[in-house]
Amino acid sequence: MALIVQKFGGTSVAGPERIRNAAMRVKSELDKGNQVAVVLSAMSGVTDELVGHARELSSLKTPEALAEYDTVVASGEQVTVGLLALALQEMGIKSRSFLSWQVKIKTDETHGKARIEEIDAHIIEESLARGEVPVIPGFQGVTAEGRVTTLGRGGSDTSGVALAAALKADRCDIYTDVEGVYTTDPRIVTKARKLNKIAYEEMLEMASLGAKVLQTRSVEMAMKYKVRVQVLSSFTDAPGTLLVDEEEVMERRLITGIAYTKTDARITLAGVADRPGIAASVFGPLADAEINVDMIVQNVSADGTTDITFTVAKTDLARAEDCLKKAQAELKYKKMITDPNVAKVSVVGVGLKSHAGLAQKMFQTLAEKNINILVISTSEIKISVLIAEEYMELAIRSLHTAYGLEG
Numbered sequence: 122m123a124l125i126v127q128k129f130g131g132t133s134v135a136g137p138e139r140i141r142n143a144a145m146r147v148k149s150e151l152d153k154g155n156q157v158a159v160v161l162s163a164m165s166g167v168t169d170e171l172v173g174h175a176r177e178l179s180s181l182k183t184p185e186a187l188a189e190y191d192t193v194v195a196s197g198e199q200v201t202v203g204l205l206a207l208a209l210q211e212m213g214i215k216s217r218s219f220l221s222w223q224v225k226i227k228t229d230e231t232h233g234k235a236r237i238e239e240i241d242a243h244i245i246e247e248s249l250a251r252g253e254v255p256v257i258p259g260f261q262g263v264t265a266e267g268r269v270t271t272l273g274r275g276g277s278d279t280s281g282v283a284l285a286a287a288l289k290a291d292r293c294d295i296y297t298d299v300e301g302v303y304t305t306d307p308r309i310v311t312k313a314r315k316l317n318k319i320a321y322e323e324m325l326e327m328a329s330l331g332a333k334v335l336q337t338r339s340v341e342m343a344m345k346y347k348v349r350v351q352v353l354s355s356f357t358d359a360p361g362t363l364l365v366d367e368e369e370v371m372e373r374r375l376i377t378g379i380a381y382t383k384t385d386a387r388i389t390l391a392g393v394a395d396r397p398g399i400a401a402s403v404f405g406p407l408a409d410a411e412i413n414v415d416m417i418v419q420n421v422s423a424d425g426t427t428d429i430t431f432t433v434a435k436t437d438l439a440r441a442e443d444c445l446k447k448a449q450a451e452l453k454y455k456k457m458i459t460d461p462n463v464a465k466v467s468v469v470g471v472g473l474k475s476h477a478g479l480a481q482k483m484f485q486t487l488a489e490k491n492i493n494i495l496v497i498s499t500s501e502i503k504i505s506v507l508i509a510e511e512y513m514e515l516a517i518r519s520l521h522t523a524y525g526l527e528g
């Protein structure tokens with residue numbers, strides 16, 4: 122008998138009919154003789170709507186306001202857990218829901234994007250021991266003081282993996298509306314291929330570089346606690362994608378996928394004095410304003426001044442401009458140029474660790490298509506380039522072909 126955590130995303134619980142379908146998935150796992158604990162998202166669209174209501178009434182600037190924001194947006198998951206328990210009971214399966222404060226899923230106090238610190242799973246274990254299917258809301262937690270928190274958008278993936286880790290489950294199945302993890306977005310490349318397996322660290326890069334199937338933090342957690350995560354569709358019976366250790370990926374492929382984001386904007390400070398401490402004076406004020414900087418390039422100077430180019434989230438662009446205008450007197454840059462119409466395209470694969478020619482293939486492919494690279498950044502297993510947004514799809518398609526990722 123195996124213990125499986127099944128996590129269903131928003132589209133998989135988007136109404137009574139879909140919830141009944143999810144209940145059937147639970148039943149078929151039980152019929153195999155397994156134990157099942159379930160983690161759910163809110164119905165798709167509901168969290169957006171709740172966020173909208175909260176924003177209409179509040180600028181959400183104070184800690185108290187953020188705490189109330191969590192009270193509001195966590196409610197979507199309370200509805201679905203109750204409904205799934207009802208659907209299971211109706212099928213003759215014993216089932217109860219347990220909210221985050223009942224479980225308890227303990228988090229820090231960072232309302233709106235809290236981190237799970239500990240799950241006290243004994244209530245769930247007792248429920249399983251009674252032969253029930255416990256149903257737990259994803260996305261929500263509780264502070265030491267007993268206030269409800271939420272884990273950041275998409276956070277129910279993390280709840281699912283965290284619960285699987287706490288229960289030492291044999292597997293965590295993440296049900297969504299796609300059949301797994303693809304070499305790239307199938308909406309852009311129709312020949313994108315579903316991966317049977319992907320290494321944790323590759324998935325971590327893919328998720329943080331824009332592949333939206335899993336919340337990045339859930340992958341970090343799966344990697345840390347060695348949770349066997351499977352991503353699969355709740356609408357078909359196709360096998361999904363399994364997250365595994367690098368050694369377990371049997372296909373000896375070098376490049377695994379192409380990820381992209383359109384959420385960043387570029388800032389260039391032209392004619393900045395080239396002296397020690399200049400980077401600290403540019404990025405210090407941004408860090409103080411909690412603006413994350415992603416890609417950075419700085420040139421060596423010929424005439425004592427240099428240009429620094431970097432990216433920030435589009436949503437932070439206006440604040441970043443403000444911040445840098447205020448620092449003008451100190452930084453003495455000649456010009457600030459900003460551009461929101463950029464995209465980051467990334468090639469991911471463990472092969473980059475050992476095969477030097479793989480990076481060159483990316484630059485060559487983009488050169489052949491006449492796509493100008495604005496910024497490059499690399500890590501052990503990924504190369505990202507910043508390009509004009511209008512060339513993004515062309516870049517993705519060309520790279521997908523160049524690396525032979527087609528099915």
Ligand code: ASP
Pocket residue numbers: 130131162163168169197259260273274275276277278
């Ligand atoms: N319902 C939350 C959201 O939409 C959490 C999740 O679905 O993962 O962000």
Ligand code: MG
Pocket residue numbers: 130131275278334
């Ligand atoms: Mg999700």
